[in-house]
Amino acid sequence: MPRPKSKGSPDPRKSSSSGVSLKSLAEHLGLSQAAVSFVINRSPAAKSIPHRTQELIRAAARELNYRPNHLARSLRQQRSFTIGVVVPEISEGYAALVMSGIEDHLLQEGYFYFVVSHRHRSELIEEYPLLLQQRAVEGLIVVDTALAEAVDVPSVAVSGHRDVPGVTNIVLNHSRAACLALQHLADFGHRKMAFIKGQAFSSDTEVRWEAVRDAAKKIGIEIKEDLTGQLEGESSSPLLGYQVTQKLLACGEQFTALFTFNDISAIGAIHALREAGRRVPEDVSVVGFDDIQSAAFQNPALTTVRQPLREMGVIAAEILLRRITAPAKTPHPKEIMVEPELIVRASTARISKPA
Amino acid sequence: MPRPKSKGSPDPRKSSSSGVSLKSLAEHLGLSQAAVSFVINRSPAAKSIPHRTQELIRAAARELNYRPNHLARSLRQQRSFTIGVVVPEISEGYAALVMSGIEDHLLQEGYFYFVVSHRHRSELIEEYPLLLQQRAVEGLIVVDTALAEAVDVPSVAVSGHRDVPGVTNIVLNHSRAACLALQHLADFGHRKMAFIKGQAFSSDTEVRWEAVRDAAKKIGIEIKEDLTGQLEGESSSPLLGYQVTQKLLACGEQFTALFTFNDISAIGAIHALREAGRRVPEDVSVVGFDDIQSAAFQNPALTTVRQPLREMGVIAAEILLRRITAPAKTPHPKEIMVEPELIVRASTARISKPA
DNA sequence: ACAGCATAGTAAACCGATTTAGTAGGATAC
């Protein structure tokens, strides 16, 4: 009853999935399903079918608007042309940019993808990869998420730092990123620097902090316990940076520069600084991270360490598809590193002579 | 060769999709596939199978880590539990927020979804819905995109304004939105207002502009041709608003207030104003639209018309699933309207007495 | 005259589930 009955006469209003199956198309043509399938797919087996017949088949397919059922095809071929993408949350600027790169490459190559966001709930982080595999994805891209254990499809982690078997990590050169930022501030004469670390769950947090400490040591900057804050909370609102900065200000320790974990928190931080009567950049220089789109249009425009997020998404997709289609040829790189770039704008300035 | 051979002994390392099929599970148990299927799915037919046997089956399924192949199930049941989501682009704050609402509800209800972005290319806008239907999606959600023609699955359009058969439109009450903004500015004494319209391809542009004109007439504000600009270009960067505002300033006509199409362009506009020596809000009041996350953290904090984007995504998903699961009961509303809210912050102020 | 080969296909297995229709064997009813 709910199924549209397929009468002998093809209904031209019915398009695609609704009416026309390979079977009905073959019947219409008076040929076998196999013959039609060979021609439609340009399979090598079609070489024994004369051109005339091939054209008849193609014409009929066009006319009846035949579109092969992707489910059936995937089931038989054991190829779904589908990828699973796991992100912490979608609204976040970071993940959205990476996703946009991923999408670009995947769709270009004829793959579709499922997106799931886990909002840092660990049971979802474990469950979603399994659900995705049940849905026959051929590979997984996880963004800023620590994959619990090995999965049995090829996987790529963007900003993954764990050494998980079968997973290729796409990472930023955090050492270089930290050097760029600190050297820039040091060049401007800053010595008393404050820092805002990322949330504990963010996979970049730890690596970046290591890099910052190394860079500070190399450049000869002291990192004071009192002047290091940490973002807390799930959301990616500037509010988090605002709150941490208030705490940093409250501790009483002086600082002339602030290096934040991302641009979003830098925006909140500037707000807090201004509320406390500190001018940016005259009293405090602020360096952000990521270079999100609105960074250039903050007031003052944000000096930041640019992370090639979109490109990282593209690379992730490229590597993954390469691993899927030519597993033998690609000896599966463990890590691919991309380079940051310092974008100097108006939120940093030479330190003013102490009054 | 590429397929993992399924030997008699189950390999405990192989999980999910790899080794265990219903067939192998049934063989392992010495039962028929049907019996196992009944129990796994808690089908009513399982009532004739004794508890003892049911437990054996479930235990074996757990132990071998059996996970039914979703492709096969979908094919047989003609239910894919998959939705297609069509957006202009992913990086945009607007679409990302709506998507986050969509995702929340869909995953909660056990559906997965494919995302495709068309970047306003009309051939993709036509092709993607077909490709999605080929992939057996049970419904479509299109965001800020004009669906070319009727599709044969239930569909919901967020910010759709076309009357397409079979499509439910989720729209903002633009009349109210325009009144809120203009009345607010008028209350502050503004009479000379400038406007930035959306890009021609954005489905809200026209409707909103109508609403603005109506509101202006009602309130008694004159809309000058010279003081209405329009965003141009694909991207959603603040740069677009920056450029339009430069043009508005260049024309020489004076204005004390500016109502922009979205927050992103408001951010660019403020930049341009400031560069031209106009202070915000002292010289020019600016009202944005959407209330994106960083709106509150601009300097000055942005006064804006809040659009409940996330909620609109949730509603879209709800309506769609309701239409899919109970097509008879839901007589398919043509339009659902959500209400805007004016968020007054610091980018608008009472007009200063003319010097 | 007949093997051998190319042409133009077809029949049927298969992917991995769900689902309908049916069956074997024991218990109960009359």
Place this chain on the structure above:
DNA sequence: GTATCCTACTAAATCGGTTTACTATGCTGT
């Protein structure tokens, strides 16, 4: 004693394609 019902399942069809193995026919070469 047997018709009937219940219990505990199973065999086989099905979803819509792809793919392997095979066949029927006609032509060529010797």
